Amino acid sequence: MHTKSRTNDRPVAIDRRVARTRALLKQALVELIPERGFAAITVEEICARANVGRSTFYTHYEDKEALRQATMEDHLQKIGRARGSQHEGDQAFAFSLPMFEHALEFGPLHRALIADRRDAIHDQLRDKVRKAVRCELAGRTPDGIPDQIAVEFLTGAFLALLGWWVESGYPLQPVELDDHFQKLATAGLPLTGSEQATSQAHA
Known part of the structure; x- marks a missing residue:
């Protein structure tokens, strides 16, 4: 029984090592972006900052672009989970508070985004906000205002x-x-539908 228990525990231990290594690489990337800009960062620099070997890096990620994608996906999922846990009817735009809370909790990441606004990592955040706004504005924009104008x-x-x-x-x-x-937001773009009364109550 004891041997079986140890054997069953091994995948968990391996998964924890994998998770820890990936977390170190993602954190290294976030730290380096404000210093160097994503385009200038090399895999060698990421490995040195994370104290991880190149061969280990390539075990987990094909290249630094794959690491960037994984890093942003992790954080966007955190924002999405926080947004899903809120009652969207409590405010006009449910995406905003979870993003503000995330920016406070993960300051280095957002400072990195601000430092490199022209980079793809910032574009991912903009696309996430754009999609959230488009979803929440569906059928609610004032007459005469094109949806895309309101979204932008x-x-x-x-x-x-x-x-x-x-x-x-x-x-x-x-x-x-x-x-x-x-x-x-609700003053600049009064919403139509039942949500308008909710937003006016907060004004």
């Missing part, structure tokens, strides 16, 4: 506010900043 308006406003907040050292708590965003 709110996406740009949100990312500009997020960038200012991070660069300013988080002068407000996430819930305070979100309250301001909700009021400004």
Whole structure:
């Protein structure tokens, strides 16, 4: 029985080592982006920062682009889970507070995004916000305003506010900043449908 138990535990131990190695590589990438920019970072630099060998790196990721993709997917999934746990009817735009909370919890990642706005890693975040806004605006934009115009308006406003907040050292708590965003967003783009009454109640 004892031998069987040890054998059954081995995959768990291996999985933990894999998870730890991948976490180190992702953290190294996040730390290096503000310093070097993603395009200039080499696999060697990532390995040195993570204290991981090149052969180990390539065991887990095909190249630094695969590592970038995995890093962003991890964080976007965290945001998605946080968003799903909230009651969307409580506010006009349910995506915003989870993203503000994530930016506070994972400051280095968001500072990296701000430092390299022209990089693909920032484009991924913009696409995530754009998709969330498009989903939440479906059928709710005021008459005469094309959906895409509304989506780009709110996406740009949100990312500009997020960038200012991070660069300013988080002068407000996430819930305070979100309250301001909700009021400004619903004032600038009054929503149609039953959600409009909810958003006006928060103003």
